[in-house]
Amino acid sequence: MNTKLLSLLLFIAIVASSCSHKVERVSPDETIDLSGRWNDADSKMVAEAMVDQILSGGWIDNFAKANDGAKPVVVVGLVSNKSHEHINSATFIKDVERSFINSGRVRLVQAADKREQLRSERAAQQEFASSATAKKWGKELGADFMLNGDINSIVDTYKKERVNFYQTNLELSDLETNEIVWIGDKKIKKYINK
Template sequence: MLFKKLLTIAVAAITLTFVSSCSRTVTRVDPTEQIDISGNWNNTDSRQVAEEMTTTILNAHWLTDHLSEKAGKKPVVIVGFVQNKSHEHIEAETFVKDVERAFVQTEKVRLVQGGKKREELRGEKADQQTNSSISTMKKFGLENGADYILQGSINSIVDALNKKKVVYYQVNLELTNIETNEVVWVGEKKIAKYIKN
């Protein structure tokens, strides 16, 4: 009798372990919640960079200087490339888009499209030259020329020994006057992580 009971409990325990090890649970979490799993670059790092960059770029002197120089005319910015020189795959678009969004939402800075999206726009405009009605056709040569270009770089330093590791990230964004090549703003965010296995 006792043996039978023990056997039942053992079978139940094994089944439970097997089922729990095979099942996968997914829970929605707040994107602002800090969850560090592997120690690699994650959404918290991206958010911290975005917060730092958006607050500093919109409150820096370059903006007031431009407005006073150009009689209140808002600056036009184009986003250039961000160079990832770190040891990890880091998608800079996640925080650059936040900066772009801040430009558009605050209406302090005008943003123009660049890169492949601009090519697509010009392709559409060219298509309209032969297919759209005259009243709706958009003309070439009327784009807004950018005053400044936003470029950036991501660097990292890794120091590891045995099961300990320190990873340091430095993200820089630079705003340069296209006409004069003068760098008018440099944003910086440093992140250091201590990982112990």
């Protein structure tokens, strides 16, 4: 066999074997923190803590007393990422929304981007669906409260050590009066020794 061809095949075999890696399935509930950055476990932990705080706040009972026992209607607005790293707040928001629905203590309506999709579908139904099944305009449920917030971070480094501090702040506002009826936060601190 040609020496150049043999060398090329050997080189390809070495490169191929060095690029191989092992993939292992793990439980989504298992906490794995590889880098010390914000991860799925942080998102879930913060969402659970924030929902526990918000659902135990007095605003729900105050609303029910003032509205013949009705459940408040909430829309989850923006949760801005003001941290030093890329954080997809959509997973965090979805965890919060799921917990709201599962609690049975509040009613939840879609946020602005999803409402537009629903309205587009409703408009299409007016033209293409039978009049008996087309959904009517003007029947949307208006929110009483909007939840907004942000995720912030502070990083402290020295030589091979690093501390990542995250603080998630949420506030709930009455949509009619702009009154802030609840404020909560959750902090996470991670020490990383490289």
